[in-house]
Amino acid sequence: MGALSLKQFQSPLLAPFDLELPAGECTILSGPSGSGKTRLLRALADLEPSQGEAWLDEREKQTFTGPEWRQRIGLLLAESGWWSERVGDHFKHLDEALLARLDLPIESADWEINRLSSGERQRLALLRLLSNRPEVLLLDEPTANLDARNITRVEELIESWRNQHQVAVLWVTHDLQQQQRVGRHRWRIDSGRLNLDSAVDR
Amino acid sequence: MTLIQLTPFDLSLASILVVALALLSHRLSLGIEGRLLIAALRTIVQLSLLGVVLKVLFIQSHPLLISALAIFMLLVAGYEVMARQQRHFLGIWGMGVGTLSMFISSFTVTILALTAIIQAHPWYSVQYLIPLLGMMLGNTMSGIAIALDNLTHNAWQQRQNIEARLILGHSWDAAIRDIRRTALRSGLIPIINAMAAAGVVSLPGMMTGQILAGAPPMEASKYQILIMMLIAAGTGFGATAAVWIGSKRLFDEREHLRLDRLSQPKS
Numbered sequence: 272m273g274a275l276s277l278k279q280f281q282s283p284l285l286a287p288f289d290l291e292l293p294a295g296e297c298t299i300l301s302g303p304s305g306s307g308k309t310r311l312l313r314a315l316a317d318l319e320p321s322q323g324e325a326w327l328d329e330r331e332k333q334t335f336t337g338p339e340w341r342q343r344i345g346l347l348l349a350e351s352g353w354w355s356e357r358v359g360d361h362f363k364h365l366d367e368a369l370l371a372r373l374d375l376p377i378e379s380a381d382w383e384i385n386r387l388s389s390g391e392r393q394r395l396a397l398l399r400l401l402s403n404r405p406e407v408l409l410l411d412e413p414t415a416n417l418d419a420r421n422i423t424r425v426e427e428l429i430e431s432w433r434n435q436h437q438v439a440v441l442w443v444t445h446d447l448q449q450q451q452r453v454g455r456h457r458w459r460i461d462s463g464r465l466n467l468d469s470a471v472d473r
Numbered sequence: 474m475t476l477i478q479l480t481p482f483d484l485s486l487a488s489i490l491v492v493a494l495a496l497l498s499h500r501l502s503l504g505i506e507g508r509l510l511i512a513a514l515r516t517i518v519q520l521s522l523l524g525v526v527l528k529v530l531f532i533q534s535h536p537l538l539i540s541a542l543a544i545f546m547l548l549v550a551g552y553e554v555m556a557r558q559q560r561h562f563l564g565i566w567g568m569g570v571g572t573l574s575m576f577i578s579s580f581t582v583t584i585l586a587l588t589a590i591i592q593a594h595p596w597y598s599v600q601y602l603i604p605l606l607g608m609m610l611g612n613t614m615s616g617i618a619i620a621l622d623n624l625t626h627n628a629w630q631q632r633q634n635i636e637a638r639l640i641l642g643h644s645w646d647a648a649i650r651d652i653r654r655t656a657l658r659s660g661l662i663p664i665i666n667a668m669a670a671a672g673v674v675s676l677p678g679m680m681t682g683q684i685l686a687g688a689p690p691m692e693a694s695k696y697q698i699l700i701m702m703l704i705a706a707g708t709g710f711g712a713t714a715a716v717w718i719g720s721k722r723l724f725d726e727r728e729h730l731r732l733d734r735l736s737q738p739k740s
Binding site for chain 2: 316317318319320336337338339341342343345346348350351352353354399400403
């Protein structure tokens with residue numbers, strides 16, 4: 272369960288804005304490159320300083336410590352960082368069923384990070400994030416390096432996870448078809464402002 | 474045995490060797506002849522000045538004058554630590570991290586050695602305090618400079634990995650732990666190597682000096698052992714303090730990684 276609401280939130284490159292990410296629903300964020308989408312996600316996850324209020328359900332961000340907030344607000348960056356040599360070292364526990372849903376074998380726990388393809392990295396980074404049980408998901412182009420079959424797998428996994436755990440999802444993607452497939456609400460950054468893309472909100 | 478006095482002529486002979494090296498550097502276009510000559514000149518001027526200052530302090534050993542010299546040495550060492558880093562901390566922390574760590578380690582270890590081990594009278598007697606402090610500062614300075622440079626360099630290089638851990642809700646302490654360990658190890662390796670090679674490969678400076686001055690070799694050995702232990706402890710504690718303060722400074726109160734607190738690298 273997790274709804275994220277922002278009041279007069281200020282992130283780099285953007286004018287202050289209000290935004291609601293309802294629990295269990297997926298919101299699309301789009302905008303030209305360099306418009307500050309990634310910076311916005313980083314600020315929402317409290318990875319860098321920001322101003323304004325951010326509420327997770329009934330609690331304001333400042334009542335959490337930085338690590339407590341970040342553990343709940345799961346951020347998936349386009350480029351994932353890996354600090355140890357083997358895949359398994361980065362997980363509290365590796366769920367075999369989840370691995371299978373993204374077409375990864377249980378042996379992938381022993382794989383070396385350096386030998387992963389970019390697609391494997393991306394899928395494993397998503398699983399690493401989910402195994403951390405966040406209450407909100409901020410996804411920065413989570414399928415950018417994937418082939419069509421894996422895009423479908425990732426989309427289905429995120430959708431079922433969202434329904435099952437009632438997490439709010441903010442999904443950054445350029446792909447118009449994907450925007451229509453996965454998103455319920457659509458926001459767009461245009462010249463430093465965050466606007467509801469009302470024409471397509473359904 | 475008495476000390477054979479060196480004349481200015483003797484020193485000129487030795488200096489001619491450095492000038493010859495500078496000429497060679499010029500011929501081979503190594504481009505370091507300028508730096509070499511300036512460093513040599515600094516050695517001559519600084520050590521001559523120190524000789525004069527110590528001569529005055531030997532006659533007029535007022536605690537205030539001794540403290541003033543000690544603090545001056547500490548500040549120069551603090552500046553050196555900052556100057557040796559590719560990316561140093563901005564503002565007061567640039568000199569602060571190294572100076573504070575050296576103050577904590579070098580000063581306490583030196584005072585401990587003077588009061589509890591050597592037991593000179595008075596304990597701040599110039600003849601013991603300044604040489605001891607000088608050796609402590611010189612060595613801890615190197616260790617701390619290497620450790621801090623390693624810390625900030627790796628934090629910059631591995632920012633993605635540090636942030637990956639922060640994103641998952643790890644504390645700043647967990648996120649920087651591996652980098653901190655590597656930094657500390659790199660700061661301690663020179664003194665460990667020096668201790669391992671002492672007496673077999675290298676004849677350490679202080680022992681050489683005492684033997685030249687006519688001290689019995691066994692006494693010189695004992696002093697050298699004492700100094701090596703103090704330097705190892707001082708470097709270790711100093712580098713630990715520096716790396717700890719430095720790594721904490723890399724994060725703010727909400728545990729964001731704040732690489733903007735580091736300077737741009739020198740070109």
